[in-house]
Amino acid sequence: MKVFQNGYSLNYHENRMEVKKMDNDVYSFALKTALNEIQNICPDIKKSLVFEEDGEIIAGGEDTSEKIIKRVRDSFNGIMEKADAIGSVEGIVLEGSKGRVNITGMNDLYLLTATSRNADMKYVNTVTRVLIPTILTLLEKINPAPLKNMSFEEAEEAEEAEETVVEETESEEALEPEALSPETPVNQLIIEDLGGLLVPSDTIRIDSEILSQWEDLYDGSEIEKVEVETFGGKTTQCKVKPIKDSKYKEKGIVRMPEKIQQDLEIKKGELVRIKPVVD
Amino acid sequence: MGGKKKKKNVQETTTANEPIAVEEAVENNLRESLEEIKAYDGVIGYILRNSTSAAIDLKDPTKIIDYAILSSSALDASEILSEDFDLGNVNNIIVEGKNVKMLSLKVGANKVSVFMEKEVDCEKILKKIK
Secondary structure, three states, rough: OOOOOOHHHHHHHHHHHHHHHHHHHHHHHHHHHHHHHHHOOOOEEEEEEEOOOOOOEEEEEEOHHHHHHHHHHHHHHHHHHHHHHEEEEEEEEEEEOOEEEEEEEEOEEEEEEEOOOOHHHHHHHHHHHHHHHHHHHHHHHHHHOOOOOHHHHHHHHHHHHHHHHHHHHHHHHHHHHHHHOOOOOOEEEEEEOOOOOOOOOOOEEHHHHHHHHHHHHHHOOOOEEEEEEOOOOOEEEEEEOOOOOHHHHHOOOOOEEEHHHHHOOOOOOEEEEEEEEEE | HHHHHHHHHHHHHHOOOOHHHHHHHHHHHHHHHHHHHEEEEEEEEEEEOOOOOOEEEEEOOHHHHHHHHHHHHHHHHHHHHHHHHHOOOOOEEEEOOOOOOEEEEEEEOOEEEEEOOOOOOOOHHHHHOO
16 A cells, blocks of 8 residues: 555545546456457457546447547547437447448447458347446446546646646645654445444454555554445445455455445445544 | 339440440449338338439438438448458448338449338348348
8 A cells, every 4th residue: 555755635546546546447447358258258259448528438348449438439429429410329330341330329328349251240249239338237236436547638637736736735745744643544345234243333354354454554653433424425434344254354345234234325335435543 | 013124224335345334333223222122011111322322212301411421331331340350352241220220332433322210121122132
């Protein structure tokens, strides 16, 4: 875990950026894996991509080069920009002498598949139109935050914003030396129910490894409380203890009593951000 | 049937020395086919163009420019996508919107786009054009 020497303002922005990047990475990775698996079980699919309405590529299967991604984005944008006359595009089928490209709208995304001429399209469609929507729905449930690959422009903007924050923070630091403190670490964890007769309703359980890392960061101070933040913006503070049950260990899980889940209007399977509270 | 006779006559007289006339014959045949297609249930209209002329027949004339631009974009995109995904020669591209779908293809030097309601069978139209 990284320890920053700058003030809280910088740490906050870097945390947000890291969390966003992690969201994007998880989403892209899950979709990329799904696309690769689809190509494995359906060798007729030569290439596959998932992208948004604005042509922003979310994930590409293996062997899909940056050059192709850029050209697909440009071509698709070219059609989308002129498609108002027929309503927004729901699908495109391009037939060639050696193969075909299918672009299918699903949820708010588009799936592109390039197949060979003799591909069994019933099988291809069955696989793609069942698997991809299922995975998208699952990802949406796990992480309802806006999810996409960070574009180069966004990355540059984020970097510029970060640099501005650094400058501002540095000038603030000159005036306020007390702002120097370790970065407040944030972990994203998936909620798992915690119940039982003797279970306190104000205590959550997380991996002991995370607690140890936090304690190291705060010079051995024991972490007894945490702040839980939902993606809907709700927060609460509660006590924290390490997970005892080995089947929940090292799985990125936070075990949470029903009462806290109700207070935060969240439920099992959703993601929350958790950070230590140090007095 | 008159159309078929016309085609035969033109081909007999132009194959060796007058390729331009053959192109004209292809265009004329296409126009005839498109006129028939336009009478199909659910067909909204068509655009036929080549380097020297264009014929547009749409039920809603206010959409001529929008449809023409979309047709051109789709055919351009089809060339690029075909090259990127190694699809060989482009046979056709179908763009399906919420309300309308468009079938575009090249026939010789002519670029054809047929606009229709979503329920219309594209295969039937393709057979008629080719």
